[in-house]
Amino acid sequence: MNVQDIQTLYAYNSWANRRVVDACRPLTADVFARNVGNSFGSVKDTLAHIAWAEWLWLERWHHRSPKRSALPEASDLSGIEHVLNDVDRRRQEFIHDLTDDRLEVRIGYENIKGEHWEYPLGHMLQHVVNHSTYHRGQVITMLRQLGANAVSTDFLLYFDEA
Numbered sequence: 001m002n003v004q005d006i007q008t009l010y011a012y013n014s015w016a017n018r019r020v021v022d023a024c025r026p027l028t029a030d031v032f033a034r035n036v037g038n039s040f041g042s043v044k045d046t047l048a049h050i051a052w053a054e055w056l057w058l059e060r061w062h063h064r065s066p067k068r069s070a071l072p073e074a075s076d077l078s079g080i081e082h083v084l085n086d087v088d089r090r091r092q093e094f095i096h097d098l099t100d101d102r103l104e105v106r107i108g109y110e111n112i113k114g115e116h117w118e119y120p121l122g123h124m125l126q127h128v129v130n131h132s133t134y135h136r137g138q139v140i141t142m143l144r145q146l147g148a149n150a151v152s153t154d155f156l157l158y159f160d161e162a
Contacts, residue, residue, distance in 0.1 A: 001122045003098045009129045010095055014088050015161075016153035020047070020136050021081050023143060023151045032077060036142050039135070043142050048074040050135050051083040057128045058091050061121065065110040095125075 024032060024043060035041040040049050051074045059066050074080045103122030110116055119127075136153050143150040 001103060001126065002100045003095070003103065006098065006103070006122070006125050007095055009126070010091065011162075012155055012158045013129045013132055015158050016136055017050070017084050017088070017132065019151045019153055020139050021077065021084065023149060024077055024139075027077075027146070027148060029076070031146055031148070034146065036145050038138050038142055040138075043139055043146070044076070044080075046135055046139050046142065047077070047080045050132050050139075051080050051087070053131055053135075054087045054091070054128060055083060057124060058087055058094065060109040061094060061107060061124065063107065063109075067112050069112055 024047065027043065031043075033042050033044045036043075038046060040046040048070065052068075052071050055071060056066060056068075071079075071083055074083045098121075103120065103125070105121050106118050107121050107124065108116060108118040133153070140150045140153070
């Protein structure tokens with residue numbers, strides 16, 4: 001894994017987040033918040049979780065360990081989109097300054113439960129994209145369950161469309 005690989009993963013991640021947010025635009029507020037029995041219940045709560053997790057990890061890369069378990073500003077699609085865009089912008093600044101050597105540096109943080117963890121930055125960066133990909137897949141399944149139009153966020157499709 002090198003910085004170029006990380007840049008590619010995060011370009012994909014941004015593209016996939018935008019596709020999923022765009023696919024949710026036609027949903028009514030009621031459908032967006034409807035509990036369909038997934039990990040986080042609804043499309044809204046799953047997208048809010050993605051936004052929160054991407055925010056949280058960016059904070060950790062800056063050596064901060066926030067204890068917030070949610071972002072109140074991510075309470076509707078517009079708020080979620082705002083958080084994702086803000087995190088994306090700040091994360092791109094962070095990634096722009098990376099070197100391959102920094103990917104090996106271990107970063108410690110305290111999780112919400114107060115437990116200490118430490119990993120190489122490169123592994124953390126990979127983890128976030130993997131985490132968001134997993135939950136975007138859940139959102140796509142929920143969209144199908146709700147009778148909405150689902151989109152593909154396959155990694156190779158990103159290259160086809162780029």
